[in-house]
Amino acid sequence: MSIVFCLSYLVIAFYNVLSIISLTLYFLTYSYFIHTICESSRSRLIVELIGPGIAEAYD
Secondary structure: OHHHHHHHHHHHHHHHHHHHHHHHHHHHHHHHHHHHHHHHHHHHHHHHHHOHHHHHHHO
8 A cells, every 4th residue: 555655656746847847848938939039129119119209210
């Protein structure tokens, strides 16, 4: 009985580690893509948010 309990505990711990790793990888890739997308258009977006006159001055 204790062997079954130990095995089930190991399986649960293994799945927990896998889910933590997959969540970390998902978060890293998501933040990386958001960063690259924002990096290419961030300055232009900020300029357009500030005002069209400043955006024309930047062109």
